[in-house]
Amino acid sequence: MKITGGFYYVEAAESVYECKARGVFRKRGMTPLVGDIVDITIPEDGYCSIDRIQDRRNALVRPALANLDNLMIISSVKEPDVNLYLIDKMTAAAVNKGITPIVVFTKSDLAPVDDLVDIYRSVNIPAFEFSTVDNRGLEDIKAVLKDKVTAFCGNSGVGKSSLLNALFPELGLQTGMISEKLGRGRHTTRTVELFKKHGGYIADTPGFSTVDIERFELIRKDELKFAFPEFDEYFGTCQFNSCNHVCEKGCRVLKAVSDGVLPQSRHDSYVRMYNEVKDIKEWQINSTK
Numbered sequence: 001m002k003i004t005g006g007f008y009y010v011e012a013a014e015s016v017y018e019c020k021a022r023g024v025f026r027k028r029g030m031t032p033l034v035g036d037i038v039d040i041t042i043p044e045d046g047y048c049s050i051d052r053i054q055d056r057r058n059a060l061v062r063p064a065l066a067n068l069d070n071l072m073i074i075s076s077v078k079e080p081d082v083n084l085y086l087i088d089k090m091t092a093a094a095v096n097k098g099i100t101p102i103v104v105f106t107k108s109d110l111a112p113v114d115d116l117v118d119i120y121r122s123v124n125i126p127a128f129e130f131s132t133v134d135n136r137g138l139e140d141i142k143a144v145l146k147d148k149v150t151a152f153c154g155n156s157g158v159g160k161s162s163l164l165n166a167l168f169p170e171l172g173l174q175t176g177m178i179s180e181k182l183g184r185g186r187h188t189t190r191t192v193e194l195f196k197k198h199g200g201y202i203a204d205t206p207g208f209s210t211v212d213i214e215r216f217e218l219i220r221k222d223e224l225k226f227a228f229p230e231f232d233e234y235f236g237t238c239q240f241n242s243c244n245h246v247c248e249k250g251c252r253v254l255k256a257v258s259d260g261v262l263p264q265s266r267h268d269s270y271v272r273m274y275n276e277v278k279d280i281k282e283w284q285i286n287s288t289k
């Protein structure tokens with residue numbers, strides 16, 4: 001559920017146990033992640049121990065979480081401004097790991113939101129707006145959480161904790177006000193933590209920093225096109241079988257973009273991601289895992 005100060009908090013049989021991880025994990029270079037399903041021993045006295053990490057369905061590096069159903073990608077329409085490239089990197093990372101991406105545009109009281117929501121709905125990625133002013137979108141967002149494990153992620157200050165508090169007021173999570181007193185750029189939420197809610201689990205996470213974004217999960221060049229599901233229906237229809245949909249002659253994806261059938265911003269993000277990984281060798285990608 002949570003990792004702090006060298007302790008792992010593990011939920012079992014309706015209780016939470018404070019555990020230490022066995023040294024054997026360190027030797028193997030494995031660390032338990034929030035969201036892991038683990039085997040623990042509860043001794044008569046002394047600390048509980050994590051003995052085994054069960055096989056993961058998936059895992060993300062940032063936020064560091066395992067076994068997710070949904071990645072709730074939060075972006076404010078203003079303060080801070082929308083960063084479509086960051087959103088698209090996160091949707092691609094989710095799809096690449098078999099996690100369902102969901103996009104939420106927060107602070108929709110501050111700027112127009114409809115065109116942004118439409119970009120994602122047009123490529124079959126669920127997208128919602130939310131504002132703490134009138135809680136618009138709240139019920140739709142709550143519905144996608146039902147019985148699922150969902151992580152809320154996005155830049156610092158976009159309103160992740162505010163949205164979680166609106167969904168589940170009993171959480172009483174700390175939000176931005178305090179960090180503003182400490183100075184700009186400080187994260188209010190500092191650790192990843194899972195909460196048992198609505199038949200499933202939700203995770204609040206610290207906001208990304210610029211460094212995190214640079215080190216965001218790289219997707220291999222040949223896998224990248226499959227991380228943009230809107231390209232799937234063009235599979236095998238381009239002039240060249242090996243088409244990467246970047247600038248090739250006879251590319252049906254490029255045509256769909258220029259015809260306005262596929263959103264330009266998504267393709268721009270794809271090309272930028274492609275150019276980032278095109279010269280990276282296989283072993284370099286493995287070493288980032």
Ligand SMILES: Nc1nc2c(ncn2[C@@H]2O[C@H](COP(=O)(O)OP(=O)(O)OP(=O)(O)O)[C@@H](O)[C@H]2O)c(=O)[nH]1
Pocket residue numbers: 106107108109110130131132133155156157158159160161162163174175176177179186187188189190205206207208
């Ligand atoms: N106008 C407006 N302000 C909002 C809204 N949601 C959140 N805020 C404000 O945005 C600031 C940041 O909100 P948080 O919920 O702490 O953001 P966070 O994403 O959890 O930030 P970190 O924990 O640092 O990653 C606070 O001052 C909130 O009051 C909204 O819908 N509209």
Ligand SMILES: [Mg+2]
Pocket residue numbers: 160161162174175188189204205206207
């Ligand atoms: Mg927060």
Ligand SMILES: [Zn+2]
Pocket residue numbers: 238243244245246248250251252253254
């Ligand atoms: Zn193509």
